[in-house]
Amino acid sequence: MRSAEKVKQQFDLRNAASSGKEKPVASAEEETNNNGEKKAAAGWENDYVFVRADSRTVRLKISDIQYIESRKEYVVIFSENSIPVMTLFSLKSIEEKLPKDVFMRVHRSFIVNLTKITEVVQNRIVFGKDASVPLGDQYKKDFQNFLNQYFMK
Structure with missing residues (x-):
């Protein structure tokens, strides 16, 4: 049965x-x-990415990244809590791997973490007291659309 x-x-x-x-x-x-x-x-x-920098592999917390700067065939990743890390990547390849809702390209040489922006002064995006990046004309409209989503009216 x-x-x-x-x-x-x-x-x-x-x-x-x-x-x-x-x-x-x-x-x-x-x-x-x-x-x-x-x-x-x-x-x-x-939460984390691993990047090769010189002869070492560095683990970076994505939420700590402030911005990424392109320097020819290298990129430099600037974080809140660590020294800048230079690695052999194109800005485009990094842009494709990062979460689109947190990171935005704002210049041909810069990607920013939108959650780390403290202010926007004319055509510069500011992070904290001593870091800022330019806002390129080509990327201004998309960045303005982002700001408008969170603008208090």
Whole structure:
């Protein structure tokens, strides 16, 4: 009787799954576990990046990055809590890897962390007391649209 019940249960689950009406319980639990693991892995990728600088590999917390400056075939990553890190990357390749809702290109040579901006003075974006980057004419409209989202009216 036990075997017959198992066969019937598997048959019912298969039919329900193929009809799209219900999912087998085991498969729903597996998806939840897999999603949880994927989210944890994605969270790791979104919190930190590793970059090669000279003969060392440096771990940088993405939320600490203030801005990134292009210098020919290198980029320099400026963070709040560490010294600048120079690495062999193009600005475009880094721009593609960073979260678009946090980082924005504001000049042909600069990408900024939008959460680190303290003020905008004419055509300069300021971070804290002693760091600022220029705002390029080509990128002004997108940057202004970003500001307008958070402007108090």
